[in-house]
Amino acid sequence: MVSDLSRDPRVMDASSPKAKARMWVAGLLLLLLSQALFWSVVGITERAARPANMAMRExxxxxxxxxxxxxxxxxxxxxxxxxxxxxxxxxxxxxxxxxxxxxxxxxxxxxxxxxxxxxxxxxxxxxxxxxxxxxxxxxxxxxxxxxxxxxxxxxxxxxxxxxxxxxxxxxxxxxxxxxxxxPFAIGPARDLESAYRLRGLLQVDIPVAGVAILLFTVALCLVVNWPHEDRSRMRWLIAFLTINAASTLFFTLAPQAGSLLWFQLPILVLCNLALGLSAGRYTVLDTGSRQRWPIFAVGGFAVAIIAAIIILLIFWPEYSFAPFRIALLLSNGAVLVIAILAILAIVRHSVKSAMERWGERLIFILCLTTLAVDRFSLFFEPFAPFNPDWPISLYWSPLVGPLLGIGMVLSLARQAGEARREVTRSNEILAARLAEQDAELSRSYDAQKQMLQRQVMLEERQRIVRDMHDGIGGQLLGLMMQVRQGGANKVEIEQGLQSSIADLRLIVDSMDSAEEGLAETFRSFEHRVRTQVEASGIELEFYHDIEESIDLGPRPTLQVLRILQEAVTNAMRHSAATKITVQGSAHDAGTIQISVSDNGTGLPSALRRGRGLTSMETRARNLGGELSIESSGTGTKLCLAFGQSVGEITQ
Incomplete structure (x- = not known):
């Protein structure tokens, strides 16, 4: 993938002389390695493909x-x-x-x-x-x-x-x-058959396999969704692979065009120019440089070819095929020059990038070397290493097709593996960040919960102080003033103290049952008032159908208890009833309904707009509910209805 070398931490710092020296030494070693590998293969293959008793007659x-x-x-x-x-x-x-x-x-x-x-x-x-x-x-x-x-x-x-x-x-x-x-050889059939089969493998089987592998690699590259910054480079790589496959197929395996040299030679020229241009442009993009020397090189050779053809056709028309032959030589020269420049550019970039992807680039250097050697053999006569009597007799460009295709497939596999590892690393980083954020949210939630608990405790203290001041404090202060003035008798003092004690019990009950839910509040209230009611000679019936999970909180619970206490106390004192019934119902998704009824003589007119009823209506409004009273000569019924969200509103 093309990257900015200045930002790549793997790029060597070449500012110091020692770093520059190491860079040049590494580049020289990479170049020597590639050439040693290529020429060793050439020497071994040429030796194996040539009979040992090849005739050396003069x-x-x-x-x-x-x-x-x-x-x-x-x-x-x-x-x-x-x-x-x-x-x-x-x-x-x-x-x-x-x-x-x-x-x-x-x-x-x-x-x-x-x-x-x-x-x-x-x-x-x-x-x-x-x-x-x-x-x-x-x-x-x-x-x-x-x-x-x-x-x-x-x-x-x-x-x-x-x-x-x-x-x-x-x-x-x-x-x-x-x-x-x-060159020929006459000798034992077995020895000559080995060389013949090897040459058949090198001249037919490997080129055919190379064409198939190159076309498969092209198809694979076409279906991959490349990143935007890689698309231009991959287009030139696909062009290079396609031209390689087409050249091998057409000029090695396709039928000859007979005497139509005017058809064959231009195609050879165009293939050479396209091959050189695609190889050069891919090299430039792969090395991350912005140089345009491949375009200039191919363009210069193309201009020279056109000029040579025009001159020869004008001045020497009798040589009909000479312009095309010169054009072929010039196009081969273009491929030779571009291949050499591309090899040097790849070596230089590999060193600067700390030998990143050196295996893939080594394969590409070998492919460029075969292009250069095949074109070089058209101008000069190279021979196998260390043996001047053995000229190079094989075309090497078709032979590296499988190597080039396999190298590109391995490159795609490497990039896919890197992508998978990158996705895995990204997932791990994302998971770690999510865990960190979750922990941070948990810590924040715990802190807010503690703050909320402190706030609730503070509000609860203020509520208790206010309730005791407004309720018990007011009642005790009133009794004290009556005692000082001498206007209170023993019965009034006893009733006032009992009312204060009852109110204090309500405050304590609301605090004790606030964490246990509304159902437990009803049971506690029943247990506390039953003794008082029955001691007065009145029967008490207590029914409730309240879900255990319903929890109003301390303040709403106290409001409900005070309304119940006031209703039961009024029924005991003023109704002359023999039976008091308390009912409650509440479900998960419904309205809470509470009623207190008696079989007495009805609510006296003096109490219908008294302070007690006004206080109960105020408390009902604080709960966000409604309070209704039905009274007749056969009894009185007080109904309280409010929603379950009162705990959120009131608190």
Whole structure:
């Protein structure tokens, strides 16, 4: 992923001389590692794909024939000289139609299986052993591409061999100005078969697998939803992979276009330019730089190609294919230059980023190296390392297709793994933060709860003080004033003290039952007043259907108890009743209803607007409810109704 190197903590600080030296040493080591790996593989593969007894003879005799099959020379005096890169080169003639090469070899035991190994069977029209054809005509090619080099292996029949000297005749088409015969070997069949199979694997099987792997990688890259900052880089990578696959498929496996060089050469030129541009742009974006040298390089070569074609067509129209051949060379030169620059850019960036993703970039360097070597071989003649007699005979660009595709798949797998790890880390961080916030909320809740409890305690103290001052305090003060003035008798003092004691009990009961719920409040009230009521000769019936979970809180509970106490006391004192009934009902989602009724003579008119009833109505309004009184000659009924949310409102 493209990143800002200045903000990346993994980027080395190259400000000091020592850091710069380490950076250059690391970059040099990475470059040497990639090249050592590539050239070691080249050397081992070329050695394994070349028979150990490859003929090293200095020349091969040949004869030129015209269209009628008549020799143009008197005998086998013509000799094709050995070229270490292209095999054996023979001078052609404008009168020649084909050439026949002769190769003498000696057989000690003709019953031993022997074979004829030919590194490149292109343009081979026929092979005969001791005058007997073993390949009468041009064979069917397995590779159909324009730049394919296909190896051939011909078993030498034992019944055509003879102990002693034998001769092979090979007929080839003539290509002016020179005729070439690829390097060959004659030896034991088993040894030559191993080299033949390896070359078939390298020239056919691996390129085909590479095309499939590259196309699969392209499809995989297309379906991935890349981040916005990676999309441009991935588009150029997809272009590079696609052009690689198309080039391998078209120029290695696709059928030849015959004599339509005007069709083949422009496609080769366009493929080279597109390959160089995509490789360069991907490198620039992957290294995080903003340089545009790939565009300038490809653009410069394209301008040179167009100029060369125009000049040649104007001044030398007789050379119809020369402009396209020059254009092909220039496009190959563009790929060579861009590949070298891209390798250096990747090495430099890998060092600056502390060797991040060095494995993936090493694979890409190897791919760029194959592009450079294949294009370099068009201008020069490279050979296998440490052996100048073994020229490089394989095209390496198609061979790295599987490596490039597998490298990209591994890169996608790595990025997917990093994404999963990042998601896991993010989830862990989120979980930790949520836990921290939950703990903070818990601490805040506990603190607020403690503050609320302190506030409730303070309010409760103030309420008790106020209730005792307004209730008990007022009653005791009134009694004291009556005693001082001598106007209070013994009965009034006793009643006043009993009223004060009852009010004090109500305050205590409200505090004791506030935490136990309304049902427990009713039971406590029944237990306290039953003795008083029955001592007065009055029957007391107490019924309630109240859920145990209903809790009003201390202040509303005290209001309810005072209303009950006032109603029961009035019924005892003024109703002349023989029976008092107290009922209560309350459920989870309903209204609380409380009633006090008696079978007395009704409420006296003097008490209907007295202080007691006014006090009960005030307390009912404080509860957010309603108080109703029904009185007749057969008794009195007081009803209180209020909602369960009174605890929240009143407190």
């Amino acid at each position: 020349g091969v005799h040949y004869v030129l024939y015209d269209k009628n099959g008549q020799p143009l020379s008197g005998g086998w005096e013509l000799k094709a000289e050995r070229d270490r890169f292209r095999g054996y080169l023979a001078n052609g003639s404008d009168k020649a139609d084909h050439a026949v090469f002769s190769m003498l070899f000696t057989v000690a035991d003709k019953n031993q299986p022997l074979s004829f190994f030919l590194e490149n069977r292109e343009d081979i029209d026929g092979i005969s052993l001791n005058g007997v054809p073993i390949q009468p005509d041009k064979p069917l090619r397995r590779l159909q591409g324009d730049i394919s080099v296909e190896t051939a292996l011909y078993p030498l029949p034992a019944n055509y061999l003879q102990n002693g000297t034998n001769v092979l005749y090979i007929r080839t088409d003539t290509l002016l100005p020179q005729i070439s015969l690829s």
